[in-house]
Amino acid sequence: MTLEHGITREPIQAALTAGEDPASKVRSLKNLYQHWAQGASIPELVRPVVARSWSRAGSLGKGIVPLDSAAIGERRESNQELNGLVGLFRDRLLSMATQAGNQLVISDQQGYVLWVHGPSTVRRRSDGIGFIPGARWREADVGTNGIGAAMAERAPVQIFGPEHAREEQHSWVCTSAPVINPCTTGLVGTITLAGSFRTAHPHSLALATSVAREAESMLRAAHALKMQHLALSAAVPKGEYLLVDAQGSVAAAHGYSVGSRVSLPRSMSEGQNWIAGVGLVDARSTAGGWVLLRTQEDASLELIAGTNPQAVVHSPSGATRIPLSAKHWQILALLASCPSGVALQELQQLWPAGTPNVTIRAEISRLRSKLHGLIVSRPYRLVVPVLP
Missing domain, CATH: 3.30.450.40 (GAF domain)
Structure with missing residues (x-):
């Protein structure tokens, strides 16, 4: 196979x-x-x-x-x-x-x-x-x-x-x-x-x-060759940034750890955008693509329950819907109910008794990758407001 x-x-x-x-x-x-x-x-x-x-x-x-x-x-x-x-x-x-x-x-x-x-x-x-x-x-x-x-x-x-x-x-x-x-x-x-x-x-x-x-x-x-030309021709700023083409392929990066491609929102425009796996950025157009700068502006999060639970990230560029597994929904629901944050011991209640901590940390890490920049650790907490 x-x-x-x-x-x-x-x-x-x-x-x-x-x-x-x-x-x-x-x-x-x-x-x-x-x-x-x-x-x-x-x-x-x-x-x-x-x-x-x-x-x-x-x-x-x-x-x-x-x-x-x-x-x-x-x-x-x-x-x-x-x-x-x-x-x-x-x-x-x-x-x-x-x-x-x-x-x-x-x-x-x-x-x-x-x-x-x-x-x-x-x-x-x-x-x-x-x-x-x-x-x-x-x-x-x-x-x-x-x-x-x-x-x-x-x-x-x-x-x-x-x-x-x-x-x-x-x-x-x-x-x-x-x-x-x-x-x-x-x-x-x-x-x-x-x-x-x-x-x-x-x-x-x-x-x-x-x-x-x-x-x-x-x-x-x-x-x-296209990526090489984009990297050589685009004017990039100092500090943390991503340089991508119009389809999201990464030509250059500084301060970001991402793969070869990011998923740009359909409503991509200059200004504030939230990008899955990257977080909130300030997007600036350049010939052949975009320069994405890290920004501290806040997005907001909406949690939608149901048979197909979702997290919806609202930003100036629009709404980005992110499908969630049942476990990821449970984690987010717990974090949303505790704005000051929760310790690993509190998250253990979402798993059967005896589940190794390494398993729990791995699942939280996967969720943080989905919602890049919206969940921090020590303690685990959301850094954006959750819409009612």
Whole structure:
């Protein structure tokens, strides 16, 4: 098992092994598909990645209404990250795809097909099932398919023959790999090799995966240059500060211990802002990002109970909602009821008798990281007013 973007998944698995007969594989999958399509449960023999997709899609999807040519051109131009990678995809994949009787399909972060390259014979077949520029191929649109499954799994997948949700796609194999910006963890787009199921091969999955990783390395290198330029060009003050780009990636820091990225509020503006994991700052815009200065101005805290308890930090930049575990809610409720602070011994009452102090301190530390700057120790207390 592997862990990718916080989700546990089995290792990447091709639909067929080398040398396995595609026609025979189609026949064996057809029975499994019909069992599911008739409303029965998903058979155990269905590959886990396909079973998850069948479960998510739940139907054949809403259908396809392609964008017009103007909207396609606008999406191409506006996605600078993906646009800058198209040349790489063509260089690495198009020749091999063509030789294998496949086409190369490049879709954006929302599943819209923006570029289709490859043999005219394959393209004419794909036109017949709506696999064309401007069409959106999420699972919600057309059920289980390579693009949609790769987007949902955030991992490379190969969808073969009757593993597709729609029968008109059962003569296809689609090998898709998502490209994820390693600096923001955001989906940039998906690359897909698509053709007749008879062309299916595990090497296609390895190739698409390799090129997607190369694209992600290019994005990482471009981001590093961007951060270096920001650090060299921005005028930073003396004292404690953070220098971040517009997405919250940290270019430079002094007096702060943070990771490579902070979560900026959507309502980010110049002046007082409260940033999760950082605390209250005075934000000043600079070319390409923000300079964040530590400030002593007060924020206020609101505690919301319920099945999904939250802490809401109110600051001049607006309200920041922070989900809380049941234990973190209990700790905050106790601190709110004791403005002068509580000792570790008083917090022990929130845990079963005999719970080690190291366990209690670790949980409090995690909460303090969530509400950076709002809880101090010795004794533990809130340093902001709590709204009634």
